[in-house]
Amino acid sequence: MTGFVPPPFPQDRLGELRVIAGRVPGGAVDTSIGTPVDPMPEVALAALRAAAPGSTGYPPSVGTPALRDAAAGWMERRFGVAVAPEQVAACVGTKEVVASLPRLLSLRDPSRDTVLYPAVSYPTYEMGARLAGLRAVPVPVDEHWRLDVSGVEPDDAGRALVLWLNEPANPTGASTPPDELARLVAWGRRHGAIVASDECYAEFTYDTGGDPAPPVSALAGGSDGVLAVHSLSKRSNMAGLRAGFVAGDAELVGYLAEVRRHAGMIVAAPVQAAAAAALDDDLHVHEQRERYRQRRATALEALGRGGLVHDGGTSTFYLWLRDGTGAGDGWEIATRLAERGLVVAPGELYGPAGRDHARLSLTVTDERLAMALDRLATAAA
Numbered sequence: 001m002t003g004f005v006p007p008p009f010p011q012d013r014l015g016e017l018r019v020i021a022g023r024v025p026g027g028a029v030d031t032s033i034g035t036p037v038d039p040m041p042e043v044a045l046a047a048l049r050a051a052a053p054g055s056t057g058y059p060p061s062v063g064t065p066a067l068r069d070a071a072a073g074w075m076e077r078r079f080g081v082a083v084a085p086e087q088v089a090a091c092v093g094t095k096e097v098v099a100s101l102p103r104l105l106s107l108r109d110p111s112r113d114t115v116l117y118p119a120v121s122y123p124t125y126e127m128g129a130r131l132a133g134l135r136a137v138p139v140p141v142d143e144h145w146r147l148d149v150s151g152v153e154p155d156d157a158g159r160a161l162v163l164w165l166n167e168p169a170n171p172t173g174a175s176t177p178p179d180e181l182a183r184l185v186a187w188g189r190r191h192g193a194i195v196a197s198d199e200c201y202a203e204f205t206y207d208t209g210g211d212p213a214p215p216v217s218a219l220a221g222g223s224d225g226v227l228a229v230h231s232l233s234k235r236s237n238m239a240g241l242r243a244g245f246v247a248g249d250a251e252l253v254g255y256l257a258e259v260r261r262h263a264g265m266i267v268a269a270p271v272q273a274a275a276a277a278a279l280d281d282d283l284h285v286h287e288q289r290e291r292y293r294q295r296r297a298t299a300l301e302a303l304g305r306g307g308l309v310h311d312g313g314t315s316t317f318y319l320w321l322r323d324g325t326g327a328g329d330g331w332e333i334a335t336r337l338a339e340r341g342l343v344v345a346p347g348e349l350y351g352p353a354g355r356d357h358a359r360l361s362l363t364v365t366d367e368r369l370a371m372a373l374d375r376l377a378t379a380a381a
Contacts, residue, residue: 024341063090
């Protein structure tokens with residue numbers, strides 16, 4: 001019998017595209033991965049430096065009081081959601097939570113064996129289910145790329161351990177209106193599924209005019225049976241430090257904190273100090289939000305002239321592109337752009353329903369983005 005064989009890592013499938021783009025004078029501009037390039041806030045760097053000398057002992061796995069207080073305070077300021085510090089637990093970046101949560105929750109409740117996740121979404125939702133030995137069942141998305149739970153089969157709903165939400169969504173940039181988000185949470189509760197809401201991009205929610213818009217949280221209607229996942233990676237350009245937190249249902253957070261403590265899942269003490277400082281500061285986030293807003297507007301205009309249409313939502317720093325003529329799938333779009341020195345991620349990496357699209361991340365410097373867009377304009381002339 002053959003055991004689990006990990007599939008190719010999604011980004012590893014882009015090797016040939018990177019080779020093609022690298023041959024273009026000036027080299028490849030890689031927008032396929034959403035890895036931050038802008039400055040880390042000075043408040044975080046100062047806290048990191050100050051905490052390092054005293055970090056000779058083990059920090060608390062659940063998170064320092066300062067970090068948990070800061071996370072609860074930020075949730076209140078940003079979402080109007082009241083969670084106590086005891087309803088917050090630190091995590092080593094949020095990808096490890098997405099990947100490990102189904103397994104940990106299945107140990108708590110082995111009677112359920114299914115993880116529901118958006119049909120077009122971050123691949124780790126599916127992988128977390130597979131790593132747990134659970135059924136990974138994609139939930140259809142509607143014409144606005146929002147989760148459509150009416151498409152969930154009754155048997156799958158009854159077996160669901162976790163329902164993943166992503167607000168706002170990667171890769172599509174779709175935002176869910178508050179009343180619709182509340183209905184999704186209610187659906188999960190009605191079927192006995194734990195609602196896990198990945199809200200890592202909440203700081204980058206924009207309206208149809210491109211202006212900042214208030215974010216929403218699955219915790220707005222209460223924390224019973226709900227976990228919200230948040231990260232400092234994009235909010236504060238701290239992806240390399242691996243810091244985030246999970247907040248919500250007190251019993252679930254307490255359970256996860258204890259299991260993670262046994263497993264040695266601990267955020268380094270200086271990183272916890274930096275995360276607390278970053279969560280207490282909103283100014284640097286306003287600046288980052290404006291950077292992405294400007295890049296988004298610039299890229300949309302230039303890509304539109306090149307025949308590519310963004311038909312995703314208005315939020316995040318991702319553009320969800322298709323060919324305006326309807327010709328070519330995501331791999332063909334990606335190949336065409338690679339020949340002009342720009343690397344994007346074919347939409348099929350985010351599920352078969354994304355095959356006609358490609359994702360472009362705005363996590364590149366203004367200078368590199370301008371060079372990439374200039375190349376596209378020159379090729380189209």
